[in-house]
Amino acid sequence: MENATGKRAAPLSVQLEFGGGAELLFDGVRKHQVNLPNQPEPWNVRHLLVWIKENLLKERPELFVQGDSVRPGILVLINDADWELMGNLDYELQDQDHVVFISTLHGG
Amino acid sequence: MLGKNRCIYPGEKVLLAFSGGPTSSSMLRQVQEGLNREAAKKLRFKPGIIYIDEGAVCGRTLDEREKTCRQVEAILQASGFPYHLVFLEEVFDLPASVLNSLSHRPADQAHSYKEAVADFTRWRQQCEKKEGAATSLEDRLAECSLQGCAWKERLAVLDTSSFPASHTELSRLFGAVKSLTAKEELLQTLRTHLILHVARRNGYSKVMVGDSCTRVSVKLLTNLCLGRGAFLAMDTGFSDSRHGDILILRPMREYPAKEIIFYNYLFGVPTIFTPGLGTKASDRASIHLLIESFLCKLQSEFPSTVSTVYRTGEKLSAAPREVDSGVPTAPAQCLLCLCPLDTNVEDGSSLQSMLLSEQLCPRPPAENCCETGRTQAGCCGRPPVVGDSSQLLPLLCYGCRLTVKELVSVQGKVCATRRAPASADAKVCSCSQDWAQGKVARSLSHHTFTRRLSASDAGLR
């Protein structure tokens, strides 16, 4: 895939937020400002989830990611909009994006 | 939703059950907005809020509980409504009378909304007169002790070694329950009893609980698995009149969890997350969690799953009570969930087969209570003296019996506090797991869903 703007060369900084109990899997910390390293392909949410699983998740990864997506019952908002309107896993992250994960599941 | 159903009268006191979770927080916000609207659409009841701290059974320390209570109090104070902060331990202080379902006020049978309102106003005036005349000191004290204001002292008391009774008893009670399923059911029952008590003590006649459409759907399927199919309509319907004097309403049950969470997020509605029994547990830890993850998975592939289950449940209606003649005897009710007893059923029911298998393979003495079961199934109006579960079981519905069976070894002092599902848990769990996972999940279309629901319901009735 070609990225016309060539933005992929620059590392991305995105804000991640976890709520509804999902934060418990991240040491109880709700907000994380993270820097995503350079990679040959542009960053999309699919990559982000892998990155979160490897770098941020503290325990019980199966309670947050299942398969290559989030666990059903966890809502995702990208810049305050439902990610289903933004292309779900294929949404291409931009610098300073704000991604929110909220668990709707009982007890987190 | 409330306006549409026209079930709350002007000036009536309504208790909002607040847990800090998204749905009840959103419900609180909507009530606040409803009270501030312009005259035509304005809600006109008097809300109060109840928060129940369940930290004791979720293994939280006193410090954590105090921190949560402080956060909750901040939100409740900001709402400006009167509030009641209650600890689950206080369930042991409840009078046994909480288990009696009081008779319906005549107002409930009124034909039109207008008449009902008139009736209600009259009834309220009477009550006010009574209150002015004689409010016993005891009542006052009880009221004070359940108010929100003094919660810190009460929490401290719960911890001090001089009053270890209720705390240890509660942990003993929950410790005796093996499965998470039973624990959740038990917690649910105790919570309801506390809410009812606070509502009665303080003159609330309606209670609003924050069950979203998603939660109602999960509950619907969970309760089917727990042998509570006969009470689906009551357990999940918009209004639940089983308690007689207190009506339980589920005003949020049309909104899916997703909409509620987006609403909260976009409008900055504060919520408080408190770890519960099932927090961080695997999705197979209890029937509740299993069903929830099953529905969520299905929903992610078939976006109308939840609403289909919900609408199917909507079609169920509470069976009309058979008491139509002049005899004012209340129908036999389950001691714990206060549903009409479903244990008086014909052959072929799962209850019958359960009893039979118990007769054939007798277990330790405390368990073989069932022969007396059917004959005594009618006498729960008066609070019984409970020694062991063999006396308790006949007073319970099928679903609650399963819960209580898990509790056989505990001797609690309040019968209200004994309940739990186990043996069937194992059975049901294995089949619901098969059902929920694997091939079925994928191929289950909404059509089969619906059929299954109605079939099981018919079977259980």
Ligand SMILES: [Zn+2]
């Ligand atoms: Zn029951």
